Amino acid sequence: NTSLSCHMYRKPCLGVCGCQLLYNLALKKTAVQSSTSGTVGIAGKAVDGNRDANYQSGSCTLTNAESDPWWRVDLVNVYTIGTVMITNRQELENGLDGHQVTECAIISHIPKGQAFYFPCNSVKGRYVTVFLPGSAKVLSLCEVEVYYGQLLYNVALKKTAVQSSTSSTVGTAGRAVDGNRDASYQRGSCTLTSGQSNPWWRVDLVNVYTIGTVMITNRDELENRLDGAEIWIGNSTKISDPESNRCAVISHIPSGQAFYFPCNSVKGRYVTVFLPGSAKVLSLCEVEVYYGKPL
Template sequence: MLIGLRKFKFYSFSLTENIVPAVKAVQSSTYNELADAEHAVDGNSDSHYLNGSCSHTNYEKDPWLRVELSGVYDVTSVAITNRGDGYGFRINGAQIRIGNSIENNGNDNKLVAFIGPLQDGATRTYRFKATEGRYVNIFLPGEEKILTVCEVKVFADEVTSPESFHLHDYDVLPNVALKGLANQSSIHPYGLLAGFALARNAVDGNRNSDLRKGSCTQTDMESSPWWRVSLQNKSTIFSVALTRQADHCFQCMDGAEIRIGDSLHNDGKDNPLCATVSSTPAGHTEHYTCSSLLEGSHVTVILPGGEDRILSLCEVEVFGL
């Protein structure tokens, strides 16, 4: 049974009901009589196209499916059921966008999640920071694409924490930091190690965590040390991975803030917060998912506070589009 127009708060993720009922669905084109957009919101998750419960566009540029909800909601997750009869790869690279505008058919609304590879017939739920909107778009950019969706379910007002957000699969997104320009607040000044602590070492594509191998960066002992990479292009950032130094720098990342934005004011330290770094084992790589998708040209890692500390990073990977 679908819940009506009132919003309800749920306190777990074992959701079985589509708590935001759809009024209708439309799509950029319709392949044949089995392919209506409405099939994506009919409550039937059958993933075999010939059974008549999936949407399907023509081959075209930038196909899309738009679901109109019964009102404006604070949407917190969207579940997608992929086609299950051998063509599930077609959805790879699709975007979930939410908002109140139908300009450009709704495809310019806020980007909240990226759909990576899904197994045939799989259902996956994408969770994100609450986003207000009446329209939920599945948008597949590119030439000669087909978009097929066998079910879309939309949930609102879930109680979430940043750790529960699932915006994307970072292993299918490019590391946009690789060709960026890196800077830092200072360079380790002592002896031979100074030559192994350059800012660019953290974006060389090498996660080696031994400072003496020349693939880590390290600042001097100072108040609020920082490291920053300026990307080649402004990007929508989904997550950032940091690799911790393995030797003699046990707290050189603990409590660091990852900030993303376009401003270089105060060395980029005032840009929006993506995530705060928890304690990470020596030599370990940890992925930090931003609490919401952030756009920007600069990614800054800072150890805040007035205490003199050293910041060391052995690789910074920035996953985005």
């Protein structure tokens, strides 16, 4: 996953829902919590890189009901923390209300299944703790991400998207720019074309941007469907235009994962995902487009 080595120019974030950050310091680090309910909701589920907000799919932590439950990750080194991101469960919407991220923020409310960012004013530390004061409380987190970098803006978010065809009323093109990385088609978060030759999906960024990176989230089933897909950027809706540039060819994205593809600062208004071949089906769970230069 090239997200771990990707660096891009920064500018102020224009909206929390469209922001992406640099390196997640908490990813795959050791996490502990005050207690664990059952065998599924272990502390490490919140740093596994999976924002799936469904507890039943095994992506979220869960403590017992107790007084003052807490969850903590060890970053190993001391960092200047700029932002912490919390993903709430899609059920138990109010379960995180009142949680405190130590010396950073108090969580007033996060809508169910959503990921919210909390600026931490460059606090230095090695440990990040989420603490819920009170008696008979249950702490459940689907993902905790810790960043030292600035916020970056996803220029594709909520923009107009179209595709070569649409299979059923669920898999519309706009599903890939709704800000939801949920990799389950059944929950209405992914696009889907009919079986056809050379299917494509395209987003109109409205303005011309210097694009550093495109991120693609693959479905959690039918893992190999995106193999061989191409990412194109240009100022024409046609990828055959001489000024259109191919950013990357997707060799493989594991099921349910989000992979970044550096685009060498290509300029363009339209970003197209094109899958060459006959009897192909194109399905995307999220496409994010970031301006700037990749490293």
